[in-house]
Amino acid sequence: MLGAEREHLGGARGPSGARIDRITAASGANKAQLYAYFGSKEGLFDAVIADRVDTSTEGVAFDADDLPGWAVRLYDHNLQFPELARLIAWTRLGRQPAGRWFDGARHESKLAAVEAEQAAGRVRAGDPADLLILLIGMASAWSPASSVYTATAGEPSGDHHRRRELLRESVARTVMP
Numbered sequence: 001m002l003g004a005e006r007e008h009l010g011g012a013r014g015p016s017g018a019r020i021d022r023i024t025a026a027s028g029a030n031k032a033q034l035y036a037y038f039g040s041k042e043g044l045f046d047a048v049i050a051d052r053v054d055t056s057t058e059g060v061a062f063d064a065d066d067l068p069g070w071a072v073r074l075y076d077h078n079l080q081f082p083e084l085a086r087l088i089a090w091t092r093l094g095r096q097p098a099g100r101w102f103d104g105a106r107h108e109s110k111l112a113a114v115e116a117e118q119a120a121g122r123v124r125a126g127d128p129a130d131l132l133i134l135l136i137g138m139a140s141a142w143s144p145a146s147s148v149y150t151a152t153a154g155e156p157s158g159d160h161h162r163r164r165e166l167l168r169e170s171v172a173r174t175v176m177p
Contacts, residue, residue, distance in 0.1 A: 049091065052084040057106065064113035067123070067135060068171040072164045074139035079153045079160070085145040107132070124177045135171055 020041060024030055038044040059081075060073045078085060107129075114128035123131070142151035142163060151163065 045090075049087050052081070052087055053106070056081065056084050062110050062113070064110070064117045064123070067114075067175050068168040071135050071139040071171040072168050074136065075142065075164060075167055078140060078143040079151060082144045082150075082152075085140060085143040089145050118177075121177055123175050131175065134174065138167060138171060138174070141167075 020031055020034065023044070024034055027034075034044065038047055056077060060070070060077045063070055110132060111128040114123060114131060117123040118125055118128070140146065142149055144150050151160070
């Protein structure tokens with residue numbers, strides 16, 4: 001059921017500009033079903049964000065042994081699925097302007113893996129959450145969340161190759177002990 005909702009809530013309109021009539025028409029549901037299932041438009045928005053985060057988490061394999069490779073995979077995922085960055089931007093603008101926007105429990109295994117790499121001396125010391133936030137920011141430098149430049153999948157492959165190499169090298173230097 002979240003396909004049409006993702007399109008309307010994650011697109012240019014955002015949650016405040018999304019209209020329930022448009023969403024129900026596109027999804028084949030009716031208003032009563034939508035409100036019964038999600039409770040409100042905000043509940044629907046939360047479900048759409050959770051769906052996109054799950055898709056991203058499942059679609060981008062995390063490997064604490066290869067954080068530069070993980071960052072490059074995030075870059076590629078942002079190219080393929082730009083709506084997650086848009087949803088996060090809408091969340092920051094209207095609903096949660098500060099702090100973490102994601103549930104830390106979803107990322108405990110990643111944090112533990114980074115801590116293990118730190119203990120083994122393969123990743124620099126510091127707060128694992130801060131390190132992952134920095135790497136996600138680096139991987140998102142060309143995403144729709146960027147305030148400078150948004151890349152698209154349709155750009156020349158040489159441009160993406162150049163960015164991937166810069167990202168890989170920059171992350172490698174960042175995480176070095």
